[in-house]
Amino acid sequence: MFSEVLIHEQPSAPGEREEVLVQHKNLLTGEIKQAIIDLTAYGVRYLQFKEDFNSWQNGELIQRAMSYLDANTREFMISGILPEEWDAIFGEDEEDDEYS
Numbered sequence: 001m002f003s004e005v006l007i008h009e010q011p012s013a014p015g016e017r018e019e020v021l022v023q024h025k026n027l028l029t030g031e032i033k034q035a036i037i038d039l040t041a042y043g044v045r046y047l048q049f050k051e052d053f054n055s056w057q058n059g060e061l062i063q064r065a066m067s068y069l070d071a072n073t074r075e076f077m078i079s080g081i082l083p084e085e086w087d088a089i090f091g092e093d094e095e096d097d098e099y100s
Contacts, residue, residue, distance in 0.1 A: 007053055018046050024080035028089065033080050035073070042068045 008021040017040035026033050039049055049066075056065035062074050072083040081089075 007050070017041070020046060020049060022077065024076065026080040026082075026085070028079075028081060028085075033076070033082055035076050035082065037069075037073060044068055 008023070017038055020037050020039055022035050022037060024033055024035075025031070037049075039046060044052075052065045056062045056077075062069075062077060066074060066077070069077070072086075075086065076082060
């Protein structure tokens, strides 16, 4: 579905936080953007994230497949637009924090 999204596990020692590097082509600018997602902060392990990612890639709504991610992170996964770019283009929405 979104073949331009690449995920890379960030190696970590046992007991350390797990992270994933996400690379995505920004749908507005065409630039390749990167974001590191701290999976530990979301209470999910890499293997679960990868399974959920594949589910999303195969057609599941990202809100269902990765409901643990906040709205800004899901938006980046979908569009490659970082939160600060979104705010610069579309302006900040005071309600954003309410739905994150």
